[in-house]
Amino acid sequence: MITPTSVVLDGQPITVTQTGDKMLVELYRRFVGDYPKFFKMDTLCRLGFVAAEMLLKDHTTNDERSSDWTIIMANRSASIKNDTDYLATISEGHYYPSPALFVYTLPNIVTGEIAIRHHIQGETSFYVLDKPEQLEPIIRSTLHPQPSTLLAGWCECRTTNDFYAKLQLIWNN
Amino acid sequence: MEQLIEQLKSQIIEALNFEDMTPADIDTDAPLFGEGLGLDSIDALELIMLMDREYGIKLADPKQGKTIFQSVRTMAEYIQAHRSK
Amino acid sequence: MVFCIGHSIISPLGEGSKANFAAVQAGRSGLKRYDHRFADVEPICASLFDQPQAFVPMCIRSVELATAGGACPLDSHDTIFILSTTKGDNLDLWTPAVGVASYFANPNPPIVVSNACTSGVCAQITAQRLLESGMYKHAVVVGCDLQSRFIVSGFQAFKALSPEPCLPFSEERQGLNLGEAAATVVYSIEQPTTNDQQGQDWTWSLESGAIHNDATHISAPSRTGDGAFLCLRDVMQGVQHDAIRLIGVHGTATLYNDDMERAAIHRAGLDSVPMCVLKPFFGHTMGAAGILETILCVMQAQQDKTENEQQVHVIKMLSGFGGVNAAIRLRV
Numbered sequence: 001m002i003t004p005t006s007v008v009l010d011g012q013p014i015t016v017t018q019t020g021d022k023m024l025v026e027l028y029r030r031f032v033g034d035y036p037k038f039f040k041m042d043t044l045c046r047l048g049f050v051a052a053e054m055l056l057k058d059h060t061t062n063d064e065r066s067s068d069w070t071i072i073m074a075n076r077s078a079s080i081k082n083d084t085d086y087l088a089t090i091s092e093g094h095y096y097p098s099p100a101l102f103v104y105t106l107p108n109i110v111t112g113e114i115a116i117r118h119h120i121q122g123e124t125s126f127y128v129l130d131k132p133e134q135l136e137p138i139i140r141s142t143l144h145p146q147p148s149t150l151l152a153g154w155c156e157c158r159t160t161n162d163f164y165a166k167l168q169l170i171w172n173n
Numbered sequence: 174m175e176q177l178i179e180q181l182k183s184q185i186i187e188a189l190n191f192e193d194m195t196p197a198d199i200d201t202d203a204p205l206f207g208e209g210l211g212l213d214s215i216d217a218l219e220l221i222m223l224m225d226r227e228y229g230i231k232l233a234d235p236k237q238g239k240t241i242f243q244s245v246r247t248m249a250e251y252i253q254a255h256r257s258k
Numbered sequence: 259m260v261f262c263i264g265h266s267i268i269s270p271l272g273e274g275s276k277a278n279f280a281a282v283q284a285g286r287s288g289l290k291r292y293d294h295r296f297a298d299v300e301p302i303c304a305s306l307f308d309q310p311q312a313f314v315p316m317c318i319r320s321v322e323l324a325t326a327g328g329a330c331p332l333d334s335h336d337t338i339f340i341l342s343t344t345k346g347d348n349l350d351l352w353t354p355a356v357g358v359a360s361y362f363a364n365p366n367p368p369i370v371v372s373n374a375c376t377s378g379v380c381a382q383i384t385a386q387r388l389l390e391s392g393m394y395k396h397a398v399v400v401g402c403d404l405q406s407r408f409i410v411s412g413f414q415a416f417k418a419l420s421p422e423p424c425l426p427f428s429e430e431r432q433g434l435n436l437g438e439a440a441a442t443v444v445y446s447i448e449q450p451t452t453n454d455q456q457g458q459d460w461t462w463s464l465e466s467g468a469i470h471n472d473a474t475h476i477s478a479p480s481r482t483g484d485g486a487f488l489c490l491r492d493v494m495q496g497v498q499h500d501a502i503r504l505i506g507v508h509g510t511a512t513l514y515n516d517d518m519e520r521a522a523i524h525r526a527g528l529d530s531v532p533m534c535v536l537k538p539f540f541g542h543t544m545g546a547a548g549i550l551e552t553i554l555c556v557m558q559a560q561q562d563k564t565e566n567e568q569q570v571h572v573i574k575m576l577s578g579f580g581g582v583n584a585a586i587r588l589r590v
Binding site for chain 1: 355
């Protein structure tokens with residue numbers, strides 16, 4: 001679980017020195033460190049990416065199982081933070097639409113970034129819901145036919161200092 | 174030209190989010206795509222936008238990018254020849 | 259499996275699935291050139307409504323048309339509303355979903371599927387899963403996107419747009435055309451026993467669905483069509499190749515998409531199956547595409563089907579930003 005000021009992994013708090021987006025960079029350097037593409041990501045993707053990385057760091061996927069995994073994420077605000085950033089590049093009198101920002105104006109990109117990093121050719125889905133609890137029936141209905149492993153959770157971001165993520169890794173035996 | 178090359182390196186670092194890099198880390202003649210900086214298709218489009226925004230150059234055919242963006246030097250040379258800002 | 263008990267399309271080609279099907283059969287396209295529709299944006303070729311439309315009323319009208327037969331109890335706890343959209347109503351995806359569901363007095367919080375351009379197919383898969391799990395008996399799946407300066411400018415920045423009507427799978431293709439539409443399909447876990455008032459068999463069943471990520475790039479498809487192939491492989495399980503009457507492809511006419519789809523179809527052994535390509539008529543309608551194109555592909559297959567044919571199936575496939583691919587198989 002990640003908020004702009006705190007991080008909890010498997011029930012244990014993780015000490016961080018930064019807050020907001022800077023905290024996500026700190027987490028990246030501590031738990032990842034070898035993936036420069038991280039710096040191209042918007043805050044929503046950075047949030048989901050480091051949260052997933054922290055959960056998956058002990059579980060490597062291999063090719064035979066990667067298409068059997070499922071990633072389902074949801075939030076309330078879609079990609080609003082990055083939408084706003086993109087809008088700034090097409091303002092009146094200063095029209096220079098940024099392709100790098102435009103690609104992140106879809107909330108499901110965060111699931112794609114995680115899939116690329118871990119070579120997961122399974123299902124990636126993104127939902128916009130009112131509350132995290134609404135995700136539970138969707139997850140339950142996705143467990144048949146069973147993916148072998150499900151990474152699921154809430155990944156919400158409104159600004160670089162207003163975000164919340166709670167992800168779970170579910171082994172489906 | 175050297176000033177333009179230095180400026181361009183800083184602009185590339187900022188536009189393409191190379192967080193841990195300084196202009197000194199970029200080899201002027203190294204390939205930008207493939208090896209070298211290892212840029213991808215989205216980066217190429219951002220560079221096209223950078224040329225428009227900073228130097229007033231509109232690239233009609235994106236395929237021209239292949240030759241223009243071979244290295245920082247070839248990009249600087251193209252900008253020098255075509256800039257309107 | 260789940261059963262379709264109603265559907266509708268609203269597009270620049272007309273209102274109602276039948277009107278749109280007739281337009282396509284007559285060779286009419288909604289694509290036109292627009293020089294100044296959106297400020298600062300270069301001229302585009304797109305399929306747009308004559309007058310700018312409002313998102314929520316459009317979705318509501320779409321649902322009304324699809325449920326005119328009265329087979330679906332819209333205000334019941336057993337009915338779930340699912341909205342498929344990429345940019346919603348001015349970047350807000352949640353509020354319009356509530357607006358639509360509450361207009362029909364539905365008591366359940368709706369679900370919005372936002373999985374890029376595959377949303378319309380993914381929303382149908384979500385509907386199937388929720389109905390088969392027993393949580394609901396009916397699902398109203400609405401897909402809608404309206405074009406805007408936001409979307410058009412972005413696609414232009416990606417150099418993905420063709421200034422002319424698109425040419426899917428052609429050597430001369432230059433890119434895609436954008437479009438706007440609303441489409442609805444209503445699914446039920448119960449098989450309908452009667453035909454509709456016009457005496458026409460609307461029924462089809464959604465039998466299988468799959469979603470797979472290429473895991474290669476966030477905006478370009480896998481050159482070997484990995485994700486799309488895995489989707490086709492999954493939905494073909496238990497079905498003979500010669501039972502597939504047609505494949506509704508994505509066919510955006512970008513350089514990479516069409517090559518990728520061809521590769522995936524080839525890997526799945528489905529080269530000889532006719533492809534149904536609809537982007538030249540409607541443009542790319544984004545969140546509506548998966549639903550609109552499913553409806554028309556099924557109607558085409560239903561028209562061709564003879565009375566004693568039993569196993570006639572249609573596949574609808576889509577791909578989208580984020581590396582996502584999706585496919586469904588329907589039995590007509």
